[in-house]
Amino acid sequence: MEQLDLTTREGRFKHFGSVDPIEGKKPTEKECMADLQSSKKDFLFEVDSVGINNLSYPVVIGDYQSVGTFELATSLRRDEKGINMSRILESLETENDRGVSLDFTTLGNVLKTLRTRMHQEEAEITGTGKWYFPKPSPGTRLSGMAHADVEYALKIDGDGVQQKKLGMTAMVTTLCPCSKEISEYSAHNQRGYVKVLLDIDPEAELPEDHKEQLYQLLEINASSQLYPILKRTDEKMVTERAYENPRFVEDLIRLIAYDLVELDWVKGFELECRNEESIHQHDAFSRMSYQK
Structure with a gap:
């Protein structure tokens, strides 16, 4: 058995199973290497x-x-x-x-x-x-x-646009209309997720502030918005606004859809609203698609 010098990295590598490289026979220069990807013959199908x-x-x-x-x-x-x-x-x-x-x-x-x-x-x-x-x-x-x-x-x-899509997922607050209706006081609310994928008209001019427009549209239809920083006076405003604007996921998806239909640069959309229910172990969702 070969005596290995374990004080060297080479010796330690071999001690753990590394072997010397073989003397290869295949070319090492690109010009001499086989180019299988560029092979030309009938391969049965086009690939999308x-x-x-x-x-x-x-x-x-x-x-x-x-x-x-x-x-x-x-x-x-x-x-x-x-x-x-x-x-x-x-x-x-x-x-x-x-x-x-x-x-x-x-x-x-x-x-x-x-x-x-x-x-x-x-x-x-x-x-x-x-x-x-x-x-x-x-x-x-x-x-x-x-x-x-x-x-x-x-x-x-070719030189033409075949498909153009814009998507966004934003978080919002939703307050349950049913809970507000049946309770003597308070109502449960939760964080909701609104996800939209827009089919954009390739010929239409996209507004420079299209991200801001879309984000505002998703938020404004919810019970209330989410904010990074809230002081007590802000929190009062946010929670009271939610109480004043109760929304089922069904309500939210319909309100957002109406605003999306009015955007002239949008051909159609897929829309989903999902609530992380605060009084259940499951989520609630609503989903729809629309083409003009």
């Missing part, structure tokens, strides 16, 4: 989407840097075996300036680069992240950082 997902990447949303999660893909022709995955990250890197701006213009630039480098007609991207923004309390106007989850999804075919 092939790419990567669950990619964590820095993003810029509004005025702040955040952490985003991406899915990027292209189509694949029937006569091609595969795509070059590394080109996906290379395409995203072209728009990286201390993070990728999470907006349709930037994501469109990524897709144009990706489609060109992949030599494919279709390309798609979905990016999600947490949007941070200052939000003052209702009475004392003390500002703290609030947040909502946002999603931008874009798909192109």
Whole structure:
């Protein structure tokens, strides 16, 4: 048995099972390596989407840097075996300036680069992240950082936009109308989650403050809003507003839907409201979709 010098890292590695590299026979230069992905023959089917997902990447949303999660893909022709995955990250890197701006213009630039480098007609991207923004309390106007989850999804075919979607998930307060009606005093309330995914008209001009518009629309229809900082006078205002505006999840989803229908840049939407019930072990939810 070989005597190993355990005072060296090499010796310790071998002691724990490492072995010397073999003398390989395959090429080490790129030009000489086989390129299986570029193989050309009949592979039976076209593929709608092939790419990567669950990619964590820095993003810029509004005025702040955040952490985003991406899915990027292209189509694949029937006569091609595969795509070059590394080109996906290379395409995203072209728009990286201390993070990728999470907006349709930037994501469109990524897709144009990706489609060109992949030599494919279709390309798609979905990016999600947490949007941070200052939000003052209702009475004392003390500002703290609030947040909502946002999603931008874009798909192109050639030079045209095939699909454009905008999503947001915001937290709100809901107070139970039934509890208020039957109780001598008080009523139970809970934190609610409102999730919307908008189908955006590719030809419509998206307002610069579209995130703010959407967030306000989701909040204003709830019993009350959530705030980062509340003093006693603020808390009084928040709880009394909730008591004055009781909402079932069914109420909330219908009120939000009405406002969404009035936005001329929205073609349709999927909408869900979910309450973490404070007097039950389960949640309550309501869900709907609508196309103009």
